[in-house]
Amino acid sequence: MRNLFHAETCKETQVHSFNPQSWLQVERGKVSKFSSHSPSSIESLVKVTEPTVLPFFKPIDYVEVLAQIHEELESCLPHEKSDVYLLQFQVFRGLGEVKLLQRSLRSAWETATTVYEKLIFGAWLKYEKKEEEPISDLLASCGKCSQEFRIVGVASEVPLHSSDSTSTLNPGNIEPSNVVFFRVTDEYIACDRQRFADLSPPFHTMLKGCFTESIKETIDMSENNISPSAMRAICNFSISGNLNNLLSLDILLEILIFANKFCCERLKEACDRRLASLVSSRQDATDLMECALEENSPVLAAACLQFFLQDLPECIHDEQVVRIFSTADKQQRFIMAGHASFSLYCLLSEVSMNYNPKSEVTASFLEKLVESAMSCRQKQIAFHQLACVRLLRKEFDEAESLFHSAVAAGHVYSIAGLARVASFKGDAHSSYEKLSAVISSYNPLGWMYLERSLYAEGDRKWQDLDKATELDPTLLYPYMYRASFLMRRQSAEAALAEINRVLGFKLALECLELRFCFYLALEDYRAALRDVQAILTLSPDYRMFEGRVASFQMRTLVQEHVEQWTTADCWLQLYERWSAVDDIGSLSVIYQMLEEPDAAKGVLYFRQSLLLLRLNCPEAAMRSLQLARVLAASEHDRLVYEGWILYDTGHCEEGLRKAEDSIAIQRSFEAFFLKAYALADSSPDPSCSATVILLLEDALTCPSDRLRKGQALNNLGSVYVDCGKLDHAADCYISALKIQHTRAHQGLARVHFLKNNRTCAYEEMTKLIEKARNNASAYEKRSEYCDRELTKADLHMVTKLDPLRVYPYRYRAAVLMDSHKEGEAIAELTRAIAFKADLHLLHLRAAFHEHIGDVAGALRDCRAALSVDPNHQEMIELHNRVNSQEP
DSSP states (O other): OTTOSOSOOOSOOOOOOOOHHHHHOSOTTOOOOGGGSOHHHHHHHSOOOOOOOOOSOOOSOHHHHHHHHHHHHHHSOGGGHHHHHHHHHHHHHHHTOHHHHHHHHHHHHHTOOSHHHHHHHHHHHHHHTGGGGGGHHHHHHTTOOOGGGSOOOHHHHSOOOSOOOOOOOOGGGOOGGGEEEEEETTEEEEEEHHHHHTTOHHHHHHHHSSSGGGTOSEEEOGGGSOOHHHHHHHHHHHHHSOOOTTOOHHHHHHHHHHHHHTTOHHHHHHHHHHHHHTOOSHHHHHHHHHHHHHTTOHHHHHHHHHHHHHTTTGGGGOHHHHHHHHHOOHHHHHHHHGGGHHHHHHHHHHHHHHHOTTSHHHHHHHHHHHHHOOSHHHHHHHHHHHHHHHHHTTOHHHHHHHHHHHHHTTOTTHHHHHHHHHHHTTOHHHHHHHHHHHHHHSOOOHHHHHHHHTTOOHHHHHHHHHHHHHHOTTOHHHHHHHHHHHHHTTOHHHHHHHHHHHHTTOOOHHHHHHHHHHHHHHTOHHHHHHHHHHHHHHOTTOEETTTTEEHHHHHHHHHTTSOOOOHHHHHHHHHHHHHTTOHHHHHHHHHHHHTSTTOOHHHHHHHHHHHHHHTTOHHHHHHHHHHHHHTOSSHHHHHHHHHHHHHHTTOHHHHHHHHHHHHHHOOOHHHHHHHHHHHHHHOOOGGGHHHHHHHHHHHHHSOOOHHHHHHHHHHHHHHHHHTTOHHHHHHHHHHHHHTTOTTHHHHHHHHHHHTTOHHHHHHHHHHHHHHOSSOHHHHHHHGGGSOHHHHHHHHHHHHHHOTTOOHHHHHHHHHHHHTTOHHHHHHHHHHHHTTOOOHHHHHHHHHHHHHTTOHHHHHHHHHHHHHHOTTOHHHHHHHHHHHHHOO
16 A cells, blocks of 8 residues: 555644755855753754554464465465455465565456456556556557456346247237237337236236236336337337337436336346446536436446546546445445445555545545454454544544444454553553553564554653564554654664664665754754655655655755766766765765756656665656656667567566567667566576577677666676586676776676685675675675674674665574574564564474474465465475375
């Protein structure tokens, strides 16, 4: 869920006034000292708000839940699979695993057995992947238009429910003895009595039973809100079994209401399907959905639903659409979504929460989600989400009741909400006790200590914050609180070191904003400008200071106090930062270069996308690539950028073709580089290495700058290593280092190692560590080239710099296992698994459990790992082996 629940608190605290201008009204070169600002103004600048209670499904043991989900998927009936995949989606969303949650949605869509599920999960996938919409034309041109995005012919997806045994007759051959006339106003419509009686039990009773109409030749239907044209169409249907294709919408609606009133199921179903085929826009859907719900027309309702969902998120701003969803009772929800009501309102709630979590619309959708929840887990999700929204809206009594319901259903994380409510009501002691009870009752998790820290003071608060970071280093608030506290105590160096800890492995906007504030307070405007430009690169619409100030306005203010660089200066700065592996600094320089009116924007946006991918910001990288495509200076450049877009969205072969099309127009560095990259990735044949080498050599003969040529030389060296041509590889790496491609130290170290010179390999990696700004990966690689004690030291440093890297945990666990310290080995893996759902960690822990004879533990980890990657062959083999041992 994107940017869900902005970092704000519901607590009524004193809000310090903040005027950014006051920090910037100093002349260049005439800045005052940090200490000259009053403590209250420093406080307002570096204030960190309390984290929100997240509206996510967060089970105490997500591994156990994922294992149960995998087991359910193996045994459940086909029509139950989509619901199970939705639960899996909720687990991955709580873990922040974007790629995994999208895969769960796709699985839910692929296993959907009803048209409602197909529409809902298809629309959800489209919403999750909306960054691909601007390139839909490109994907379509390659025959890659996603099937889940297409408009579904709803009528063809819904099976017929009423059998039609009517044989086709000629209306002109009705026998006189069997004719009945229906009078509508002044017109008489002749019908076959038997055929009309067959339309429904009520008509059969009326026309063939003991009622007086059974002997009448003329029956007055004028009081039934039916027109002569509609009645004539109904009579024709009674004989032919088909509705005329030329009937207007108004006539069809008349027939539908008539059929529903007189229980004419075949007629109603035919009319329902015909009306569904006429829905072609959201406005059509809005006009027809209420009729579909009133007349119990599920096919029409599904067709209308499709156009609402295709228009997400725009349709939640349409009052008529919102009213339909918000007022639907249980029966209407069933007509509209079948048994997928919970899935529908999960989707609507997420979209609305992303837009405005405090809105009435969000609350109304979540109320329907609660009403739709059937299973215990669904109730946990629904109660907790609605409680979080009520909390944001400061509706504390309602929030408390809902959090209690979520806890009663088994969602322990909701106790954090109960503690927050108690605190807002003035009982912080009760809040502290609630969290203490949770910590003593369950295996402690990082969020438990984080939440308890909010109600503690002094040393107890610091201990809880440190414990939260120890158990879950991905939690941002402890770093931000510690850094802010240190800054308020005017320990600027320590404050920056603390916030840099988290920015070293997690490029979070709120952490960048806090560091920007630190530099603003320190009047280091160059550093502040770097951070605000990085923020704008990641999120152009980001608002700072609790949403009160647009980031671009802060950039404008800060820029007045920084000497402007020329284009030449920018290139020099970019080389320097690229060489120092300072990716945030590089991002900032490129942002500044893009501000120049005569900048080569296509090239710069492309460079920006490469940096963003390296920083694990795929959505921002795709946005930059799209801009590069739009602003390409030439046709062959545009084809290269399109190739990278296709490659990055998983369409490798299509990306390769774009590279070839570009080369056909003009030989260029980027086209050859793309072709080499895509070919190496798409072809499993080792013999393609020779072709990749030739392509990279061709690239190096084309004009380019040192930044890209260094990358090409580095890649070429890697291919040579894979081919066993170590001397050629060394030459490439040395050439790359001569043009300051610092990462080539790693490749050269690998060459030394393969030549059995571990000392030189170690020294080469040490050079990289000394030069690189972000060097967790360098420590990790150097650990392979030294003895065990130095390896342990390097891997300890890796975990300190980037706790998300899994290799150090696996190495330490393996060493402990070799030393017959099985419990400690499993504990080492468990420590990382608690905050990172990683296949390799689960795989190794499963193997350890199997080794010590813990079949249940091994089976649990196998199943959880297969939820993470259901196609991992080694995991499947281990699972089958362990499963056979289960009694």
